[in-house]
Amino acid sequence: xxxxxxxxxxNDYQQGMPLVSEPYAEMAKELNLKGFLVTEHxxxxxxxxxxxxxxxxxIGPVFKPKSVxxxxxxxxxxxxxxxxxVAGIVNNxxxxxxxxxxxxxxxxxxxxxxxxxxxxxxxxxxxxxxxxLKVLNLPMEQDYHIDLGFPLWC
Amino acid sequence: xxxxxxxxxxxxxxxxxxxxxxxxxxxRDLGIDTETVKLRLQTMLDNNQIRRIGAVPNHYKLxxxxxxxxVWNVPDDxxxxxGKLLGALPFVSxxxxxxxxxxxxxxxxxAMLHGKSREEVSEKVAQIVDLLGEHCAGYxxxxxxxxxxKTGLRLKEKD
Numbered sequence: 001x002x003x004x005x006x007x008x009x010x011n012d013y014q015q016g017m018p019l020v021s022e023p024y025a026e027m028a029k030e031l032n033l034k035g036f037l038v039t040e041h042x043x044x045x046x047x048x049x050x051x052x053x054x055x056x057x058x059i060g061p062v063f064k065p066k067s068v069x070x071x072x073x074x075x076x077x078x079x080x081x082x083x084x085x086v087a088g089i090v091n092n093x094x095x096x097x098x099x100x101x102x103x104x105x106x107x108x109x110x111x112x113x114x115x116x117x118x119x120x121x122x123x124x125x126x127x128x129x130x131x132x133l134k135v136l137n138l139p140m141e142q143d144y145h146i147d148l149g150f151p152l153w154c
Numbered sequence: 155x156x157x158x159x160x161x162x163x164x165x166x167x168x169x170x171x172x173x174x175x176x177x178x179x180x181x182r183d184l185g186i187d188t189e190t191v192k193l194r195l196q197t198m199l200d201n202n203q204i205r206r207i208g209a210v211p212n213h214y215k216l217x218x219x220x221x222x223x224x225v226w227n228v229p230d231d232x233x234x235x236x237g238k239l240l241g242a243l244p245f246v247s248x249x250x251x252x253x254x255x256x257x258x259x260x261x262x263x264x265a266m267l268h269g270k271s272r273e274e275v276s277e278k279v280a281q282i283v284d285l286l287g288e289h290c291a292g293y294x295x296x297x298x299x300x301x302x303x304k305t306g307l308r309l310k311e312k313d
Contacts (some may be wrong), residue, residue, distance in 0.1 A: 009209065012215075016206040019174055019196055021188060028223065036174030044172050047209065051172070054215045057304065061195065062205045062268040073264075091303045099303035102223065106259075109296070110221070110303070136259055142234070142251035144241030144263075 002055070005036055005046055010056070017059070047090045064143075070117030072139040074124055075106040076131065083107070089130050106136060155203065158186070162194050170207075174271065213247075218268040219296045220275045224282065225261035227254075227291040233263060239285055240265045244277050253289070261293060272297070 004012075008031060018026040024047070025040040032038065038046075050056045078086045083101065090099055090110055099110040114120045124135045161184055165290035168175040177195075179187040198204040214221065228236050233251055239262065248266040265282070269275040275295070283290060 002157075010211055013209045014211050017210045017283045019199070019207060020159070021177060023176065024172075024174065040174065044174075048172050050209070051169075054212055056209045057212050059172065059209050060166050060169040061163075061198075061207045062210060063167065064203055064205050065165060065251055073250075087302045096303060097305045099297045099301075101300040101302055102238055104294065104296045108294075108302075134253055138252040138255070138259070138264075140252060142237060144237030144249040144251065145246065146238075146242045 005031075005038060005042075005066070006050055008034070008036060009043070009046055009050070013059075015095050018154045069113065069115040070120040071111060071113040072120050072124070072137055073109065073111055073137065074127075075110075075136040076108040076127075077136075078108050078131075078133065080107075086131050086133065090127060093123050093127070095119065111134075155198075157290070158184075158190075159194055159198065159203075162191060166195075167263075213268050217270055220269045220272045222267045222275050223296045224265045224267050224279060224293060225296065226263040226265070226286065226293045227260045227283075228263050228286065228289050229291075230262070232289050236286060236289060237263055240282060243278075243282070243285075245269070261294070267295075 009027075012030070013027065017023050018030075020026050022040070024043045028038050028040045028043045031043070047056070047059055052060065076086065076090075086108060087099065087101070090096055090108065093112070095112050095114045096110050097113055099108070101107060102109050112120050112123050114123060124137055127133075128135050162180070165180050165183055171179045173179060177191045178188045181191045184191070184289055195204065195207065199207070226240075227286070237249060240246055243265075245267060246265045247268060248264070251262060252264055253308045254260055254262050267275050267278050268277060269278065279293075283293070
């Protein structure tokens with residue numbers, strides 16, 4: 001399971017970390033104020049381990065998709081026997097950054113993000129052509145999420 | 155957003171280096187100074203083009219094995235109000251309005267729900283049903299079965 005330090009790092013820094021030249025030193029300083037006797041080096045080590053174990057996918061900026069070019073959520077209704085083949089086709093597009101199999105008649109859901117809206121539509125058209133399946137194109141129209149942080153430990 | 159912003163995005167989208175001065179490394183790679191990198195990132199944060207800079211947790215690996223995309227059919231003239239209600243719930247990680255695709259897709263409000271078990275997610279769904287009351291004309295839960303691909307945002311080196 002997670003150590004106290006790992007939990008604290010995840011809780012405190014999933015919503016943001018100091019944007020300063022030496023962020024990990026600053027984080028160590030903040031953690032020290034909370035009673036964790038850690039050095040910058042230990043913070044870096046701990047984050048590396050969390051990353052190696054796959055518990056965090058990365059440390060870095062999370063971009064709001066719509067503000068950089070175009071993006072959409074798309075779905076396909078894939079015959080079960082074709083799932084591997086179709087998932088492979090979809091994953092092959094570098095513009096596809098998330099792809100999930102879900103339990104539904106629409107069973108393949110993926111996010112397409114590209115430099116422009118036009119490129120997004122081109123990718124969807126190519127996916128339709130290569131798979132022979134009709135794409136459900138569901139671009140985000142409004143974001144209602146208020147980002148209060150995801151409570152990992154409750 | 156200009157070319158330099160895009161270069162900074164490209165250089166940071168798969169993660170910051172875990173070294174003493176991560177922004178200096180990015181700056182050196184791009185041939186600019188560290189202050190510029192930090193300033194540009196701060197501006198993108200202020201403009202909401204970047205949501206946050208932080209540790210991106212993998213909920214699945216952290217024990218949140220039940221992840222459902224809940225989709226709701228609510229009246230168009232109420233969606234602003236209802237979307238804000240759902241978006242403020244602590245167990246909702248994303249909440250978006252998306253277009254319907256009739257007749258096969260009647261849902262216009264999407265909320266991602268995470269729990270340690272399906273029972274836990276079901277309880278949360280019951281709370282949403284209560285919250286929406288008469289305005290809910292239908293909903294479905296789409297549990298994730300398998301993550302087939304998950305990477306940070308990818309911008310091409312040159313667009």
